[in-house]
Amino acid sequence: xxxxxxHNHHVILSEAASLELGCNYSYGGTVNLFWYVxxxxxxxxxxxxxxxxxxxxxxxxxxxAEFIKSKFSFNLRKPSVQWSDTAEYxxxxxxxxxxxxxxxxxxxxxxxxx
Amino acid sequence: DSGxxxxxxxxxxxxxxxxxxxxxxxxxxxSVYWYQQSLDQGLQxxxxxxxxxxxxxxxxxxxxxxxxFPDLHSELNLSSLELGDSAxxxxxxxxxxxxxxxxxxxxxxxxxx
Numbered sequence: 001x002x003x004x005x006x007h008n009h010h011v012i013l014s015e016a017a018s019l020e021l022g023c024n025y026s027y028g029g030t031v032n033l034f035w036y037v038x039x040x041x042x043x044x045x046x047x048x049x050x051x052x053x054x055x056x057x058x059x060x061x062x063x064x065a066e067f068i069k070s071k072f073s074f075n076l077r078k079p080s081v082q083w084s085d086t087a088e089y090x091x092x093x094x095x096x097x098x099x100x101x102x103x104x105x106x107x108x109x110x111x112x113x114x
Numbered sequence: 115d116s117g118x119x120x121x122x123x124x125x126x127x128x129x130x131x132x133x134x135x136x137x138x139x140x141x142x143x144x145s146v147y148w149y150q151q152s153l154d155q156g157l158q159x160x161x162x163x164x165x166x167x168x169x170x171x172x173x174x175x176x177x178x179x180x181x182x183f184p185d186l187h188s189e190l191n192l193s194s195l196e197l198g199d200s201a202x203x204x205x206x207x208x209x210x211x212x213x214x215x216x217x218x219x220x221x222x223x224x225x226x227x
Contacts (some may be wrong), residue, residue: 073133
């Protein structure tokens with residue numbers, strides 16, 4: 001079955017630390033890849049997406065992600081986190097041929113200490 | 115405000131009851147998706163509609179049903195509610211219904227007591 005794995009359940013960082021959140025997906029051919037963020041009490045917002053082309057994707061708020069096809073990975077990175085980045089981060093995959101419905105990872109909660 | 119409107123924001127109901135959750139997609143979007151978010155299952159895709167027709171079905175229970183109306187708003191009906199149905203129900207919309215990049219609403223928090 002198609003699945004998405006996020007390696008870390010909860011990450012705690014201090015402000016200015018670098019961030020990398022792991023995401024792996026099961027093989028399924030062509031994929032579109034996404035990272036969403038959910039701030040406390042809010043809806044999911046799209047951080048960035050990858051459809052094709054340059055595997056290094058830049059998103060909003062200084063986030064970026066790298067698609068490594070051979071590793072089935074799409075890790076999220078940010079060089080220097082801020083307290084306002086405290087949120088839950090979800091990796092999601094739309095498999096080619098699907099109607100666009102996303103398969104989500106379980107999410108990684110990021111807590112940034114001021 | 116994402117442009118996707120969900121009502122109500124909160125709903126508390128008893129086991130065995132039936133509720134209806136409503137979603138108005140972003141202007142111009144033809145496709146509506148419903149997701150359930152719970153602590154143990156995470157975000158689970160329930161069902162997708164595109165321009166009034168059902169497009170895809172995920173882990174949706176038989177007690178649950180949905181429809182999309184001519185004005186493109188959608189309703190998710192949950193019946194014979196159980197404690198385990200307590201969750202956050204999100205609606206999302208997109209223009210084409212393909213590709214996966216879409217906009218989420220703020221969700222309806224359902225509590226079954």
